Amino acid sequence: MSAPEERQTLASRPSLYAYARARLDAEPDGRTPAGCYPAPEHTRSQDTADPPDDSEPLRYHEALAAARDALAPLLAAPGDTPGSTAESLRRRLAELPVSRRVVAAAVAELALPDEPAARALGRHLVRTGTETGPVTVGLALLLRLGEPADVPSLRVVGLVRGLTTPAVSALERLDRRAAALLQLTSQADRDGVRALVDAFSCGDRRAAATALIEAPLDIGHVRPARARLLAEASGLAALVRRDRVDPRLLDQAGRLLVRMANRQDYRSEILRYADAVEVYEALVRRACALEPTGRRGAVLLSLALDLHSGSSHLLPWQEGQREQLLDALGGLLTSPEWATLPDRVDATAPPAVRHRAAWVRGTTDRLFASRARPAGRLRIEVVATDPVEREPVETRFLLDGRPLVPEAFGRGFGHSPEHLLDSGELRATEEPREVQLAEAWCTEGCCGALWVTVVREGDEVVWRDWRRPPRLPDGTEPPRLPAYRFDATAYDAELDRAGRETGWSWPARETGRLLAGELRRRPELLARWDARLTHAGVDTRDPYTTVLWFLYRPGIFEGEADEDGPWLQFVWRLPDGDGDPRERVAAALRRLAEDDPRGYAECRGGSRPPVPPDTAI
Template sequence: MSAQEERSALISRPSLYAHALRLHRAEPDGHLPRRGYPLPEQPERTGALDQAESLVAVRDALVPLLTAPDTERAAAEVHLRLHELSVWDRHIRNAMATVPLVDETAARALGRRLTREGTSTAAVNAGLALLARVGEPEDVPYLRVLGLLRGFTRAVVAVLTALDRPAAALVWLTDRAEGRELRRLVEALAAGDDRAARTRLAEIPLDARATPPGTARRIAEAVGLADLLREEPAGSRVVAQAGRLLSRMTSQRDYLAEILNYGQAVAAYDALIPLAAQLPPTLDHYATLLSLALDLHSGPSALLDWRPGQREMLLEALESLLGTPSWAAVPDREPTDPLARRRAHWIRRTARQPFRRPASSAGLRITVTVRDPADAETVETRILIDGRPLVPEAFGRGPGNCPEYLLDSGRLRATAEPRQVQLAEAYCTEGCCGALYVTICREGGEVVWRDWRCPSPPKAPQPPLRLSEYRFDAAAYDAEVARAEQDTSWSWPARCTARRIAAGLRERPDLLARWDAQQGWIGTDFTDPDTTVVSFTFWPGLAAGRKRKDGPWLQFLWSLPDDGTPPEERATAALRRLATADPKTYAEVRGGSREYAEQLGFPWPQAR
């Protein structure tokens, strides 16, 4: 095929935009496809060049076309050159994101022609990358249609985020939203039916399992949550859903605190909290408002762009509301449902925490925060320096480490010998997306935090973190660490029992070692927080110093359900049993291998 014939073949097919528009118009009742419409057959590409080679090749090929006066001919040339290069679409977008735009008007015109008339994914991606830099509101309707095509959602959302966040959120939700109620909301928004959208919003289940933090943010953006709350009347069901959406965005059970990515967060908080008095005083509503207060007090929400005193006024309003007799009586009831009971107990322990005012916001403050049990009871040690939460500001890929790791171990204590301490780990794991480390050292009358280490994850767009050195008055630092270590007000009975058992084993490691057992994780059961769990690994020969690293081993779990006995008594009894009876006789095998279990004479657990 000649170059002219190849050019004609490339540009004679219907555009991808026209393809998406035709498919959508054929849908009954304006139905929106989940995961997008399939693309028509595309020219074969090998992606033979690596990323660095692709960036250079794409720039060399396309930069001369960005100022061409005849955009029709320039677009045809883009099709042909990208086909000849045979590079991946993501490399095309990366290359076009940094090319110089000498004439933005010409670049915009070319970007529009490529997105509206492009027949290959390579050409359309080049157009999207241009509009990501110079697009205008008139491009939004075309981009929304392109976002219906499989494989274009991420690129289209990136462009729309700069132009029209509600449209970007709607495209994202169209592609990913699951559940009948959420799909109905998406279709009401796409149809421009505000009344139906308000009704559908109130119907969506917004529990932790159904609505990840990222989805909550996209819903809030798509419905224009802050503006919706200002409309008269907002209605208690909408107010309740708004609180749940903001609460979901503050969750740390994700890679980022989505509340910091929500551009209307301050406006939404400012509109919501004065309306909270409309809500009936129920356990769920109390838990939602308390969760918001905790985050405003010491979580990522404290980092939003607040006006002076604005955040404090919102906290005062929540304190005043939750302190009224009807709201204060909510956690005093004893529900029969296990989760509701845990939530009531959590509220009793936590109700005052976000409203305690430190003598000064300067220096170091440490607080242990437990999230609503409906959100899998995340427990984190929050560190505030000069009133600002350190981990979400400096790291942001996971919560602060648990108090057992940072406080019970004494890791935050300062000595003359420098100590490197991990303050937080990425939600996925350190090996995937990193962790935040600091070196703590006492120098005369000061405690110094320095030599920060926060390796960037693979392919991270941001350079390694650069943090300042922090110096604290040593006496004030020691007092704050000691206060945090001694504060058990956040903990519940099963967790208190676990901490006491762990402390006993730190003092007497021989209690396990004598049974050829090596201590593992000690805490509460992930699915039943009212059960204390002691884990250990059985290594034959450990007590005699003859442990074989390549030999058979088994992991055991010993579960101790809460029976109402005070934690100190339960821990004492557990330590006494460890001292007198081999724990392998009453714990359950949970790890290792069936082969190792057979070799060591233990039954392998049945599949659950």
């Protein structure tokens, strides 16, 4: 196609902004769409240019460098007429075999010496661009330089699929509610989100409050990111500030905060929620007027736990504000009206109900008793959250009163007490040992882990030589971690205290902990069957069932096992999860001493098909 023909064809196409605007204007009653609009046909194959036939696809760093080199001259001096610069940029992008994501990353790094001109170019590209590449550049420029006047354009062009994410990023700096509404709109074709978007978009606070009250907020419906979007899009902070607030709305506000504090995600959503402090303050202030119920008590206790040693500890509190909220929650939850709620749960109730009641009772006592103890330089706390939230039990570390893992790592949980305390991993000797304190929610291979070297030097224990990702999940540099020195006697005492406290556990898990400890002390019980322990704990899908995992490999008993030879993995699910843990462990050990566990455990794979217990592999 010749240049004049190409210009004529481009001129006949509506801009992506005009396309989205026309689709939006055609919606019944001006409602937002149920999901975003598909990009026009002519843009759908334009994510990247095709590389030459004889070339290899560019690696990410190569693509980023190519995009920077191509765009830098145009953005450094946009010129007086955005239209001519836009056309040059369009042609340059058409020749680049890189994705829109790489283009946006390149724009984020480039110097913009003439910011007004770059802002004008960004606006021109967003409003007039007919292809996704130039519009992506415009959105990346407005992410850096946008002003409140750009919000309407960003909201409209973000309705085109493929442009939603960069538009949301640009909006988050200017209008977080608009950003949340756009993000929810892109999800509004599933999970009943459409009704919520309609209610939040209409500007009627009563409608927004009603929709939020009726929204299902159980963990299956609302993950941490969705919880933040609902809070921002509904204007939750303004709703809970009103003089008269429906108690059901306060319940939902508490659940949303708990969901945002849940760290089973790639980053902490509670730290991304700009109104978190305001909502916490309003909720705790009004909690004393709420009727005591078991469910409310669990939510308020969850919030107190996170304020004490979780991500919420790191919110931008005024001096003493967080401590005052904790004191208020402590006074409420330990008052007779609230403290006796767990005792009213019937002994015949389902295990999950009894577990939650026991968790509320034990966690309330431990949390507020621990706050009364003098704070040393290191405090180790084992924290089990509300069983309904399905978070793993973790070992938390407070260094100089600050929660280590959320502040210095931010991608997951501290490891379990079985891994760090029961195993002796944190015990310090004169031989330095590297210990993994936490791992990313998605595994270390994906997003990293937090490691520290533990060593005893004379009368001190030193934590030094930290290893972790160079950036926090939000892209900022993490705080510096120096070498921490602890009095060795105080350090050992803190490990002993944390290891002795088992009130966070429940019968099935305590059975697994005790069983693992006994088998570490008496490995011969499994070795006589050519087996060794791999794990003892609770079933990941059923926390009220104790499981024992062991590996069978011929030759273990004689000390001649071939590590490259045949093997089988077994799991033994112990029956009767509500029995006394010590009695259950004793019974399990007797059976292991008398009967080959391959006869009653379930084979879960290996190098060969399962074989009868009396048959050698």
